[in-house]
Amino acid sequence: MTIDMSQFYQVFFEESAEHLAAMEGLLLNLDIENPDSEQLNAIFRAAHSIKGSAGTFGFTDLAETTHILENLLDRIRKQELGLRADMVDAFLESGDLLRDMLEAHQGRGAVDVQAVESICNRLRQLSAGPEEMAPEPAPAGGAVATEAVQQPVGKHVFDIQFVPTEISAKGNGVANLLDEFRAMGSLEIISQPDAEMHNLGYWQMRLVTDASQEAFSDQIDFIAENGAWRVVEDVSAAGDDDQAFGIFGDSPGAPDAERGYGFFAPPLIPSSEETDGYGFFEPLPSPADTAKERPAGIGQEGEGYGFFAPLAPSASLGPAVEEGDGFGFFVPLPSVPDVLPEIAPRSDDPSNQPAPPVAVEKQGAEPRGRVAKASASANANADSSIRVSIEKVDQLINLVGELVITQAMLLQTAAQMQGDTPERLVNGLAQLERNTRDLQESVMSIRMMQISFVFSRFPRVVRDLSSKLGKQVELKTSGETTELDKGLIERIADPLTHLIRNSLDHGIELPEIRIAAGKNPVGTITLKAYHQGGNIVIEVGDDGAGLPRNKILAKARERGLPVSDQMTDQEVFLLIFEAGFSTAEQVTDVSGRGVGMDVVRRNIQAMGGRVEIESMLGVGTRMTVRLPLTLAILDGMSIAVGDQTYILPLSYVVESFQPQSGDIKTLSNHARVIQVRGEYLPVVVLHEVFNLKSRAGDFTQGIMVVIDADGIKAALFVDALVGQHQVVIKSLEANYRRVQGISGATIMGDGHVALILDVSAIAGMAKTSLQKTG
Amino acid sequence: MEVITHGGSTVSDDDSVANEYLTFTLGSEEYAIDILKVQEIRGYEQPTLIANSPPFIKGVINLRGIIVPIVDLRIKFNLGKIEYTPFTVVVILNVAGRVIGAVVDSVSDVFSLTRAQIRPAPDFSGTFDTKYILGLAAVETRMMIVTDIERLMTSADMELIDATATSS
Numbered sequence: 051m052t053i054d055m056s057q058f059y060q061v062f063f064e065e066s067a068e069h070l071a072a073m074e075g076l077l078l079n080l081d082i083e084n085p086d087s088e089q090l091n092a093i094f095r096a097a098h099s100i101k102g103s104a105g106t107f108g109f110t111d112l113a114e115t116t117h118i119l120e121n122l123l124d125r126i127r128k129q130e131l132g133l134r135a136d137m138v139d140a141f142l143e144s145g146d147l148l149r150d151m152l153e154a155h156q157g158r159g160a161v162d163v164q165a166v167e168s169i170c171n172r173l174r175q176l177s178a179g180p181e182e183m184a185p186e187p188a189p190a191g192g193a194v195a196t197e198a199v200q201q202p203v204g205k206h207v208f209d210i211q212f213v214p215t216e217i218s219a220k221g222n223g224v225a226n227l228l229d230e231f232r233a234m235g236s237l238e239i240i241s242q243p244d245a246e247m248h249n250l251g252y253w254q255m256r257l258v259t260d261a262s263q264e265a266f267s268d269q270i271d272f273i274a275e276n277g278a279w280r281v282v283e284d285v286s287a288a289g290d291d292d293q294a295f296g297i298f299g300d301s302p303g304a305p306d307a308e309r310g311y312g313f314f315a316p317p318l319i320p321s322s323e324e325t326d327g328y329g330f331f332e333p334l335p336s337p338a339d340t341a342k343e344r345p346a347g348i349g350q351e352g353e354g355y356g357f358f359a360p361l362a363p364s365a366s367l368g369p370a371v372e373e374g375d376g377f378g379f380f381v382p383l384p385s386v387p388d389v390l391p392e393i394a395p396r397s398d399d400p401s402n403q404p405a406p407p408v409a410v411e412k413q414g415a416e417p418r419g420r421v422a423k424a425s426a427s428a429n430a431n432a433d434s435s436i437r438v439s440i441e442k443v444d445q446l447i448n449l450v451g452e453l454v455i456t457q458a459m460l461l462q463t464a465a466q467m468q469g470d471t472p473e474r475l476v477n478g479l480a481q482l483e484r485n486t487r488d489l490q491e492s493v494m495s496i497r498m499m500q501i502s503f504v505f506s507r508f509p510r511v512v513r514d515l516s517s518k519l520g521k522q523v524e525l526k527t528s529g530e531t532t533e534l535d536k537g538l539i540e541r542i543a544d545p546l547t548h549l550i551r552n553s554l555d556h557g558i559e560l561p562e563i564r565i566a567a568g569k570n571p572v573g574t575i576t577l578k579a580y581h582q583g584g585n586i587v588i589e590v591g592d593d594g595a596g597l598p599r600n601k602i603l604a605k606a607r608e609r610g611l612p613v614s615d616q617m618t619d620q621e622v623f624l625l626i627f628e629a630g631f632s633t634a635e636q637v638t639d640v641s642g643r644g645v646g647m648d649v650v651r652r653n654i655q656a657m658g659g660r661v662e663i664e665s666m667l668g669v670g671t672r673m674t675v676r677l678p679l680t681l682a683i684l685d686g687m688s689i690a691v692g693d694q695t696y697i698l699p700l701s702y703v704v705e706s707f708q709p710q711s712g713d714i715k716t717l718s719n720h721a722r723v724i725q726v727r728g729e730y731l732p733v734v735v736l737h738e739v740f741n742l743k744s745r746a747g748d749f750t751q752g753i754m755v756v757i758d759a760d761g762i763k764a765a766l767f768v769d770a771l772v773g774q775h776q777v778v779i780k781s782l783e784a785n786y787r788r789v790q791g792i793s794g795a796t797i798m799g800d801g802h803v804a805l806i807l808d809v810s811a812i813a814g815m816a817k818t819s820l821q822k823t824g
Numbered sequence: 825m826e827v828i829t830h831g832g833s834t835v836s837d838d839d840s841v842a843n844e845y846l847t848f849t850l851g852s853e854e855y856a857i858d859i860l861k862v863q864e865i866r867g868y869e870q871p872t873l874i875a876n877s878p879p880f881i882k883g884v885i886n887l888r889g890i891i892v893p894i895v896d897l898r899i900k901f902n903l904g905k906i907e908y909t910p911f912t913v914v915v916i917l918n919v920a921g922r923v924i925g926a927v928v929d930s931v932s933d934v935f936s937l938t939r940a941q942i943r944p945a946p947d948f949s950g951t952f953d954t955k956y957i958l959g960l961a962a963v964e965t966r967m968m969i970v971t972d973i974e975r976l977m978t979s980a981d982m983e984l985i986d987a988t989a990t991s992s
Contacts, residue, residue: 448889451889452889455889694872694873739875740875740876741875741876742873742875780889780890780891781891782884782891784890784891784922785890785891785892785893785922785923785924786874786884786891786893786984786985787983787984787985789874789875789876789877790876791875792874792875795872795884795891797886797889797891801886802872802886803871803872803883803884803885803886803891804872805872805874805875805884
């Protein structure tokens with residue numbers, strides 16, 4: 051068995067990171083007073099999955115920490131312990147540490163060993179505390195509890211069988227385990243693998259100890275191959291009791307999801323175990339009615355194992371199937387020895403514990419699996435996605451882009467043939483165009499991700515920060531399903547975090563101040579995402595104090611920035627994005643150092659986006675981030691200026707018309723304006739902006755295109771409109787640099803490059819030129 | 825994908841190991857650049873103008889789906905006659921992870937030069953800053969100016985890369 055595990059590491063890292071994120075999200079949503087058992091189970095599953103795969107890959111630090119975490123979670127979800135706020139804090143913290151560990155395993159950063167140690171201890175304390183007060187009977191369902199036999203005192207004899215994983219077998223895992231056993235009591239090894247197998251193989255041993263099974267079964271689970279272990283307490287050997295019980299063995303930290311085994315214990319006379327809920331009952335020829343009642347009771351447990359002893363093979367399957375993750379064990383009674391035990395196993399739901407040993411007449415009989423249908427639909431989502439490297443997707447996108455260009459070229463060639471084009475060719479080309487566009491859209495959508503991927507981390511940020519600052523803040527998000535490119539998603543997270551921190555620290559006031567101002571003591575931060583034109587807009591708003599214009603101006607003067615009282619609010623507010631600018635009275639560890647906001651703006655600009663601020667003193671502040679959909683297919687209008695062709699994104703175009711002589715007026719003899727539908731719009735003459743020679747002698751020979759860039763309207767003067775195209779945006783910056791007024795480039799049907807105009811920048815130019823003169 | 829720095833400034837210590845250099849002419853001067861930086865050589869085609877760019881940046885072309893800027897080194901260094909004929913050559917360079925086209929008068933040869941053959945250039949002031957010159961190499965009667973093309977193309981003088989990109 052020499053499989054190179056490392057090839058799966060990446061998948062493990064990704065999956066674990068996802069599990070951690072899911073866990074965090076669920077934890078934040080938990081209602082501490084009244085936790086939803088479904089959510090608790092989901093958290094447990096996430097932790098369990100991490101533990102399972104960490105163990106498999108030999109990341110023991112991860113596995114151990116998650117194990118402790120999982121123990122506590124397990125007790126909470128079984129309602130043995132009440133959920134408390136400090137537990138959630140501990141969970142969140144350990145989640146952070148686990149993330150650090152994952153990073154460290156990937157060669158980034160280091161793990162704070164002390165922090166790990168302390169959180170483990172904290173979790174252990176949380177988990178152990180109440181147990182000492184009340185050593186409880188197994189609360190796994192009423193019917194079971196009444197039948198529970200108290201833990202026998204004295205020595206126990208355990209039959210232990212396991213197959214270690216390759217990693218633990220070659221390492222010290224097995225040796226350590228054996229040492230531990232020896233420390234606990236007397237160990238007798240019944241069979242062990244050959245020496246040349248390096249401990250790899252089947253182990254069987256017998257341990258006599260006064261410790262409970264709890265004490266060591268976890269270690270076995272770590273060392274053993276997924277699910278390939280079994281511990282059976284031999285009560286008869288201990289000479290304790292003589293009653294015939296079916297045991298449903300313990301399984302903390304059970305085998306992984308994929309292995310839904312039932313282990314069939316030899317017909318021993320077991321005793322009950324503590325802590326973990328077993329359902330057990332007497333497989334004696336007991337009255338049929340009790341046997342039937344019991345499964346119903348157990349089936350309702352979250353745990354959902356229904357064990358029951360049918361009198362006849364036809365005994366109902368109902369209780370087991372009822373529960374999504376239910377098991378049903380049909381234990382044949384001695385009176386019907388020909389019935390094979392049946393399992394209705396589950397689902398790959400990792401929260402499920404493995405099928406525990408069942409006392410059956412036929413030892414070692416093979417269980418017959420039956421797939422529970424209920425779980426199938428729940429897993430449909432997980433099964434219907436695949437992991438593909440982003441490079442492959444990008445390659446696909448590039449190829450489709452080339453296809454689009456080729457298709458456009460064909461279309462243009464056909465158009466040039468004028469009347470000579472055969473009709474069938476024209477039809478075929480039209481169909482090709484449609485298909486290509488559909489193909490392109492589908493391929494593009496692969497790279498698109500929902501922005502909830504980023505938004506989901508903010509509840510945590512807000513929670514941590516607001517408690518640190520002593521503020522009460524509620525985070526409202528909307529538009530989580532807005533899709534944007536994966537590349538952008540990754541890069542927008544940091545700037546947004548900064549904006550939210552900023553809102554929390556500077557925007558939202560302390561509760562007392564809010565009450566004094568007649569506001570709700572709980573501040574609100576709204577996070578909103580939506581599409582607007584060719585942009586993605588993300589708004590971060592708060593109902594806090596607003597930006598103090600005078601204070602910003604004063605601060606700017608202090609720092610020697612060129613400011614005047616005539617500046618618009620917009621311009622004043624944008625000053626907060628200057629490096630080192632902060633109006634905070636005191637520097638806290640949250641913000642106030644003046645770093646951050648300049649980084650925010652730089653990052654957003656690097657993505658081709660912009661930030662705008664609106665604010666009203668005492669009412670609140672709204673920061674709007676506009677990002678381009680870089681990968682989207684752009685619907686563009688091609689325009690001619692001189693001998694050059696440019697692409698104008700269609701979403702910005704309002705209308706176009708041919709101006710009459712005298713339509714254009716001048717302001718202060720420099721800035722030109724034109725009246726369009728009762729509105730005076732600044733005129734941007736494109737050939738002047740780009741220093742080109744226009745073919746249009748005067749304004750009447752060209753075309754005015756009215757553009758609307760995020761509320762700023764302008765009339766763009768061009769020589770002619772050429773046509774409308776769907777264009778693939780190519781980066782100009784990949785090999786060149788950013789050019790003022792140009793947002794990108796594309797390749798036209800004839801193979802030439804056409805530049806795509808940055809309408810917002812051009813409209814901005816119009817505005818500033820008006821302001822300078824006006 | 826990071827371009828491995830090869831030859832040029834990091835020639836191996838062994839003086840006898842030869843690297844191959846492509847030589848091209850600008851006016852009457854002959855330049856040699858590390859051949860591993862050269863992706864291909866193609867004819868000149870009319871590029872798409874970039875507004876408000878310096879005169880030596882001729883514009884961008886479509887190189888099989890990639891947008892590639894074209895620099896006319898003759899204009900930049902004020903050498904040779906600026907004319908575009910079907911024989912005008914564009915050397916497509918692959919430097920610093922970018923693809924850049926350079927217009928030159930002609931491409932002449934490929935030489936193997938050992939480190940010993942490349943002599944340090946004397947300090948002189950000229951249009952061609954000495955910091956981009958690795959040395960001078962003589963082959964028969966010809967003198968070749970061995971150039972660190974990567975350094976040249978990524979320099980602020982060429983205005984090919986955003987200032988923020990170069991500073992980081």
